[in-house]
Amino acid sequence: MSIAENIKKLREKFDLTQQELAEIAGVTNKAVSAWESGVSEPRMGAIEKISQRFGIKKSNIIEEGGMDLLDYKEETPKTIAAHFEGENFTEEEMKEILDFAKFIKSKRK
Template identity: 60%
Template sequence: MSIGKNIKKLREIHNLSQKELAEIAGVSDKAVSTWENGLKDPRMGAIQKIADHFGILKSDIIEEKIDVSSKRPHNLKTVEGQSIAMPLLGSIAAGVPLDMAPIQEWINVPREIAEKYPHGFLVRVNGDSMNKLVPPNVLALIDPTQEVRNGDVAAVAVNGYDATLKRFFKFQNGITLEPESFNPKHTTQYYDAKSQEHTPIHIKGKLVWYMPPIDIRF
């Protein structure tokens, strides 16, 4: 992805016109148009102004495979050299699906993990339908860029806006979401092609790591 496409993606995510983004960057709206069309690249000074405004890194705009949708607070404290802040979204059900929510806060995770999964986001796991693998109340790291293969544990959106953590299987005629729980009340959910017309299934990302929150009770 080019710098211009990254800038266009950032502008569209925040519902800005080219003129509004130009004011942020200190350039004309015509200049923004040339960036987005790949005719010219912006100067580093303009890129820095855009990055500062949205609270992201300059490299997020320059490099490929970036996620510029989240604003990183300037005043967030991290343990220098040991952690990187990642966004915590709304709870994700490991039982009954819950609505996915906007960023609630930023959580420090080990630098090694954050750098390995730079596009990931955290969610708090509710329910016990995956408690053989993922304890309730932990913070699960979901990576939307990782390929989800049959048998992987994934965050799956059910009916557009809901999300649940399940082991995912895709077959020729449908999709299966399997729990892994010590609680026998949780059963496998199967969605065939016909049922998906009314209840669409979308993968939000792959479970790649989890950690207990600071305030967890033992």
């Protein structure tokens, strides 16, 4: 998975428009479109802003298959697990809960 594919997957994972991701990265929506189509690649400053906002490593954006390397089990905060004590959530459900939490955090200004 190229940088273009990683960026598109990240944007879709967090249900963001190109404009919303552009605002996070400090660029235009046309720049995000160019990244996703492989016409250009983001500068390190934009990658840094994106990685910080979503709590992921820059390598998840840059490296081949980087978005596939996210390991939600290691990222699951113990405090979240404590809130669901006695619940039998599947691994997929926990991923959705964490994705939603990251999405909410991404909307903070």
